[in-house]
Amino acid sequence: MSSWPFSSRREARKRCASRFTKPSIDCRIRTEGRSPSLSEIVRTICDVCCNEVDAPVVAVRETVDVRGVSVTDEFWYPVCPLCGNRIGHAATMDRNFEKMYAAYREARDIPQPDEIVALRRRYGFSQRVFAAVLGIGVASVQRYEGGALPSESHAELLRQARDPQALRERLRSGAPRLGERDRERALRAVEQQAARKMDYAVVRLDLLDRLPRVALPETGLRAFDADRLREAVVYLAAHVGSLFVTKLNKVLFYLDFSAYRDEGVGFTGLRYARADYGPVPDQYDLVMAALVDGATLAYREQGDGRVVVARRGADLSAFSPREVARLDAVAAFANGFASTAELSAYSHEERAWLETPSGEVIDYAFACDLRMPAAPLP
Ligand SMILES: [Zn+2]
Numbered sequence: 001m002s003s004w005p006f007s008s009r010r011e012a013r014k015r016c017a018s019r020f021t022k023p024s025i026d027c028r029i030r031t032e033g034r035s036p037s038l039s040e041i042v043r044t045i046c047d048v049c050c051n052e053v054d055a056p057v058v059a060v061r062e063t064v065d066v067r068g069v070s071v072t073d074e075f076w077y078p079v080c081p082l083c084g085n086r087i088g089h090a091a092t093m094d095r096n097f098e099k100m101y102a103a104y105r106e107a108r109d110i111p112q113p114d115e116i117v118a119l120r121r122r123y124g125f126s127q128r129v130f131a132a133v134l135g136i137g138v139a140s141v142q143r144y145e146g147g148a149l150p151s152e153s154h155a156e157l158l159r160q161a162r163d164p165q166a167l168r169e170r171l172r173s174g175a176p177r178l179g180e181r182d183r184e185r186a187l188r189a190v191e192q193q194a195a196r197k198m199d200y201a202v203v204r205l206d207l208l209d210r211l212p213r214v215a216l217p218e219t220g221l222r223a224f225d226a227d228r229l230r231e232a233v234v235y236l237a238a239h240v241g242s243l244f245v246t247k248l249n250k251v252l253f254y255l256d257f258s259a260y261r262d263e264g265v266g267f268t269g270l271r272y273a274r275a276d277y278g279p280v281p282d283q284y285d286l287v288m289a290a291l292v293d294g295a296t297l298a299y300r301e302q303g304d305g306r307v308v309v310a311r312r313g314a315d316l317s318a319f320s321p322r323e324v325a326r327l328d329a330v331a332a333f334a335n336g337f338a339s340t341a342e343l344s345a346y347s348h349e350e351r352a353w354l355e356t357p358s359g360e361v362i363d364y365a366f367a368c369d370l371r372m373p374a375a376p377l378p
Helices: 009-020 090-108 113-122 127-134 138-145 152-160 164-173 180-210 226-239 245-263 284-291 321-335 340-347 364-369
Strands: 041-045 052-066 069-078 272-275 278-281 297-302 305-310
Touching (some): 113 138, 113 297, 127 152, 127 164, 138 152, 164 180, 226 284, 226 321, 245 284, 245 321, 245 340, 245 364, 278 340
Antiparallel strands (some): 041 052, 272 278
């Protein structure tokens, strides 16, 4: 593991600046403000040889330590064409820190900046009200929404903001800086969100009773078992990177069809239908509404979509070691694609999808032509 020389973005800026302004040599700082990308060249002063150079930005794969979390990714550096030094360049460093911080938040389950904004807006809070509800300064909220890393205690508060029940407790017992009118309004907002979660619970009872619990050809010869599906999704949410809702449906398809191909019986007992964007569990919206109850599984806003995250570890007692190995194999398969779009495109080459009419149930017999490679299982 290489040692990352700076403990924070602010320190990096300070150190870069001080290295640039050695008093004995006359070199002025001139860097470009925009973010670098591959094949980009930044005109800057080399902080070792002190020449003004056009430095190509190169991507270097590295493992760095961010507050005890090990992060492996590509980081960018302008390299001095004269002396080969990696130049400390503030705008490039900022991009590297953004990547590191995002990975750190992911590992520690801390809301990302865009999720914080999305959460706050869902409750209809201004930054001032949101800060008062959490009991932190408005400047802190602004910094976290702008990309700064929260302290441990503030990270815990931000996690709580995902749960309207927790916010309701805070509003009832604390938040002294909030005026009466703001408190009333905030309480109504969090209670509305809490009620929406209750709706999901009602749907779950209805839906899971309605799904067929008999082994049929169209369910991969397995009787649907809600607990088995839930624990499989909890496990996958922890092992597949950025498990967008649209990614999960492909992952489940490969889980069930590879199990059917290799074992002669599906994994979850779900039926699949052909949707325009790929194979998808039948009544997928309802299945997801049933599974994502906010307690075991929850959504997190990320980019343009919602990512499924687990709120607890999976209970694997219902699975054989071979079945756990299959979950791992499917997770590794999905993680081999750079994006959900790539995995989606791959699934569009499946005979199961190509040869099933739109909206029709997909025949598990197509599993024999599944393009996912067979993994060595115990
Ligand atoms: Zn140089």
